[in-house]
Amino acid sequence: MGAPAKFLFDMDFAAPQPAKETAQDRAVAAAEMAKRLADAEARAYRAGFDAARNEAKAESDRRVALALEEIGIAIKAIAAGVTSVEDRMETEAVDVALAVARKLCTELMAAEPLAEIMALVSDCFRHLTATPHIVVRVNDALYDMAREQIEQLAKRSGFEGRLVILAEPDIATGDCRIEWADGGVTLDRSTIEAKINELVGRYMASRNQAGLPGQMK
DSSP states (O other), X not given: OOOOOXXXXXXXXXXXXXXXXXXXXXXXXXXXXXHHHHHHHHHHHHHHXXXXXXXXXXXXXXXXXXXXXXXXXXXXXXXXXXXXXXXXXXXXXXXXXXXXXXXXXXXXXXXXXXXXXXXXXXXHHHHOTTXXXXXXXXXXXXXXXXXXXXXXXXXXXXXXXXXXXXXXXXXXXXXXXXXXXXXXXXXXXXXXHHHHHHHHHHHHHHHHHHTSTXXXX
């Protein structure tokens, strides 16, 4: 038979004993723990969502900035291309205009070889009525026709000075030289055409120069 249990006199039987944990207490504790866990998960979710949203916005902003930069580069390239096309079209338009003018001038001269000569002679007669003498030099192939018309024009203009009309094989058809004592004037189509070409060349050169980078107004 075993030894009898000893009675411990230091135990205070009057002190309140801790209440035993009931199932309800455990349920409340579990619910509180679950609530805290849910709150923690919610905070973590919000923090993660905000971080992801900020990162996505930053990436979107970066993509938008890159896209705008590429659009700007494309617009500059298009603008440069349009300017180049405009310059080329203007140059071609000037070339076409000159070609048409030369063609019309050639056809007009063939149809009316004395038209410009008579216009210039008429202008001289109006301003040189008191001049002692005038010499008109024309192409020898036009001499007969030119002499008759110029003499009639001199009479109608009231020119009373000495009129000399000379045939010159070196003068191109449609050109002429008019001379008087202290002056003279020349109708030279090749010189006029060269001057026009020079002026057009200067104009186009100035346009091209104005379109260079760093010199845009």
